[in-house]
Amino acid sequence: MTPTTGIRRILATTVVAVVLGSAALAPSASAAPSPTVGLYGDSDPTYDGVWRQSIGIMGLAANEITPPAAAIAWLIGQQCANGSFQEYRAELTVPCGASDHVNYTGPDTNATAAALMALMAIDDYGLKVPQATLTKVVDAAVKAGTWLRKQQRGDGGWPYYPGAPSDANSTGLALSGILTQAPSYDITAYKRAARFLGTVAASCADGGGFAYQAGSAVDGSASAQGLVGLVGPMPVNGPRKLAVSAPCTNTAKSKAISYLAKGLATTGTLTSALSAGQPDYANTATAVLGLVAAGQGRASVAKALSALKSNAAEFTAGGNPTATGLLLLVAQATGGKPSAFGGLNLVNALNASIRK
Secondary structure, three states: OOOOHHHHHHHHHHHHHHHHOHHHHOOOHHHOOOOOOOOEOOOOOOOOHHHHHHHHHHHHHHOOOOOOHHHHHHHHHOOOOOOOOOOOOOOOOOOOOOOEOOOOEOOOHHHHHHHHHHHHHHHHOOOOOOHHHHHHHHHHHHHHHHHHHHOOOOOOOEEOOOOOOEEHHHHHHHHHHHHHHOOOOOOHHHHHHHHHHHHOEOOHHHOOOEEOOOOOOEOHHHHHHHHHHHOOOOOOOOOOOOEOOOOOOOOHHHHHHHHHHHHHHOOOOEEOOOOOOOEEHHHHHHHHHHHHHHOEOHHHHHHHHHHHHHOHHHHOOOOOHHHHHHHHHHHHHHOOOOOOEOOEOHHHHHHHOEOO
């Protein structure tokens, strides 16, 4: 299916927000949900709470499965008053602090982009949620998108935290979030972001791909997340017929596609930048989403899909909601069954991890 309903709702809600003022969209502290109930996963959410919740919700929504009401409420309850998200707010009655790019605290673009994509997916895929919940979802998405658009820097990229330099990962994620609300490659934000990603891309002669920032080495994480922003909003509208990867050309998108397709061609996985030689299933899954959205890399995607299925139990061990959510997104993008992916029922696994 091609989700479109949410775009109209977002536009309509934006008009209402302008008329009524931002106070009309401010969450009520007295009605704020628990900081733990509804959260996916047992591990400490300090550094990945909103991220893993958003990936999980997106994965379910992409497969047209309505997330538990508590999961949606948890995500909305974590939003800061200005529309941004930080990874975890343990005290919901305490306002979010300022973004601190030195100490990596406060609201950041990655958490906000992920939350925005999850909120839009709930709306766009027409999930069966109460109207009151849907209104909150749309309001939260409007505020998140407004904040995120303001964080694009003069060089066209997005930083991880406001005040930091632009980087390929944050630019790709933020751009993908923005495209859920403005699905057009003709918008100024897209053109500026594409130009920035071109500045951190290696030449075709050097294999293509993106570096995190200028001067850094090219890596799979920057290339996969950067490509995601260049090929449109997540979740991917799949499955689709893939072509053999086109030759590398002098565009940022082409360089990322070429690098990722070659990286997956041998073993089906990208390697971890943190543990040399070890497979990185998260970035492999993200690369698959980017290549499917681009319609490229048929053999590489097939190889990666096989590797992800073979290692699904290892990847999702311990009820890892980010891993489970990513595999849900891959299943939908490639025409797989979320209830039988690599021998796992991903839907049951994710929902079993929710805190009560």
